[in-house]
Amino acid sequence: VDSPADALYIGLDIGGTFLKGGLVDGSGAVLTRLHEPVAQTSPDDLLRQIDGAVLSLGGSHPVRALGIGLPGIVDHETGRLSGVPNLPALAALKGMALGREIERRTGIPTVLENDANALGLAEAWRGAGRDAGSVVFLTLGTGVGGAVVLNGVLWRGKSGYAGEIGHMQLDPGGFPCGCGSRGCLETIVGIRGWIRRAEEGLRRRESSLAGRALEPATIVAAAREGDGLALDIIDETARALGQALGCILNLLNVERIVIGGGVAAAGAFLLDRVVAETRRRCWPQGFEDCAFRLASLGGDAGVVGAARVAMLRPLGVSAVPAG
Ligand SMILES: [Zn+2]
Numbered sequence: 331v332d333s334p335a336d337a338l339y340i341g342l343d344i345g346g347t348f349l350k351g352g353l354v355d356g357s358g359a360v361l362t363r364l365h366e367p368v369a370q371t372s373p374d375d376l377l378r379q380i381d382g383a384v385l386s387l388g389g390s391h392p393v394r395a396l397g398i399g400l401p402g403i404v405d406h407e408t409g410r411l412s413g414v415p416n417l418p419a420l421a422a423l424k425g426m427a428l429g430r431e432i433e434r435r436t437g438i439p440t441v442l443e444n445d446a447n448a449l450g451l452a453e454a455w456r457g458a459g460r461d462a463g464s465v466v467f468l469t470l471g472t473g474v475g476g477a478v479v480l481n482g483v484l485w486r487g488k489s490g491y492a493g494e495i496g497h498m499q500l501d502p503g504g505f506p507c508g509c510g511s512r513g514c515l516e517t518i519v520g521i522r523g524w525i526r527r528a529e530e531g532l533r534r535r536e537s538s539l540a541g542r543a544l545e546p547a548t549i550v551a552a553a554r555e556g557d558g559l560a561l562d563i564i565d566e567t568a569r570a571l572g573q574a575l576g577c578i579l580n581l582l583n584v585e586r587i588v589i590g591g592g593v594a595a596a597g598a599f600l601l602d603r604v605v606a607e608t609r610r611r612c613w614p615q616g617f618e619d620c621a622f623r624l625a626s627l628g629g630d631a632g633v634v635g636a637a638r639v640a641m642l643r644p645l646g647v648s649a650v651p652a653g
Contacts, residue, residue: 337394339640340387340438342380343445343632344368344400346417349379352630353387354637358456360630362387369419376419377435384436395439396432397640399448399632401473403490404429411442412489441643443484445632447493449625450477451484452635453588458623462586466578467625468495468571470593474516478582484642496520498574518570521593524549524563531559550596564600567593572607579608579616590625597624 333339333356343350351364364383369375384396402414402424409427414420433440443451450467459465459479467477474496478485485492496516497509504513505526517523528544531537537559542548552560575587587608589601605622627634 333394333641337641338388338391339637340384340393340396341448341633341635341637341640342383342396342398343448343636344376344398344417344420345445345632346401349383350629350633351383351387352633352637353391353393354634356641358452358634358638360633363630363633368417370417371419373419373422376423377431380432381435384438388438393438395441395640395643396436397448397636397638397643398429398432398440398442399445399636399639400442401445403444404442405489406441406486407489409442439640439643441639443636443639444475444477444490444493446475447477447484447486448635448639449475449590449631450479450493450588450635451638452627452631453590453625454479454482454586455638456634457627457631458588458625459586462584462621464582464584465586465588466495466575466582466584467588467590468575469591469625470519470589471591472521474520475591478584480582480584484639495574495578498577500570500573515570515574519567519593521546524567524593527563527566528559531562535559546593546596550599554599564596564603568600568603568607571604572609572611575604575608576611579612579620583616583619585619585621587620587622588625589622590631594624 335357337356339354341352341354349368352360353362369379402411409429411428414424429440429442446469453459453467454465465479469475476493476495478493497514499513501513505517506512507514507517524546525544538552538557549560553564609617
């Protein structure tokens with residue numbers, strides 16, 4: 331689905347710390363940007379902040395639609411928000427038809443989307459997946475999010491729970507996960523998993539990590555210097571990702587895997603290992619068909635993805651006409 335290049339959309343990206351926004355045209359170019367601490371105090375403050383952001387970005391421009399990416403699951407059939415972690419002001423809006431409320435307040439057709447889905451859609455449209463037919467996107471941070479974009483269309487599943495790659499179980503006896511299961515991909519490759527293994531390792535072996543701040547960047551740096559514990563953490567991360575991606579390639583035979591998020595800053599050092607581990611765990615042809623890339627849109631991805639969601643808004647979700 332293409333939109334005229336001069337059509338205008340607003341994309342908002344609501345994270346745990348910042349609200350980012352952009353006025354985005356039909357080609358995906360971000361014309362103006364907004365970046366401010368997200369209102370944490372109350373749901374009303376958050377809604378008022380959204381009103382203000384829309385007003386300041388939209389100005390007197392004819393905005394066709396508003397897309398909002400946020401850390402939660404959105405049921406597109408009911409417009410309701412579920413599964414909202416980490417953001418109290420947003421969690422208080424759980425169960426509410428938030429898109430419709432924002433639409434009522436701003437007068438602009440509004441669509442909500444899970445933040446990882448929005449990021450994946452952006453990368454598939456204008457980023458590292460742009461020339462591939464189908465893309466699986468993974469974002470590696472404290473949480474591990476994912477998105478499945480098939481022939482340019484985001485696969486949401488019935489209630490918006492599709493693409494939750496971080497909760498594929500890799501180790502039935504593994505560490506408990508916030509989702510209620512254990513040994514999920516997120517418990518191994520999420521930032522907390524890196525730190526937990528570093529702390530465990532430091533109790534029983536020598537490592538240059540002793541006394542250093544335990545975070546992915548220092549662990550990657552230590553691994554590059556040849557530290558055994560740090561290398562084991564990277565290798566275990568790569569193996570877990572290879573397990574998950576091997577399953578994904580066998581299931582979907584997509585042409586592109588795109589990996590983003592803070593942990594992906596480890597770059598080729600991690601990616602090369604992930605590719606090698608994936609190769610061992612799927613059909614050779616499925617592996618040959620797929621190219622592996624780091625995300626390329628940087629800080630604009632959430633905003634561009636939210637605007638893209640607005641562009642592709644599902645019929646029937648936005649009943650209120652603009653203006
Ligand atoms: Zn889980």
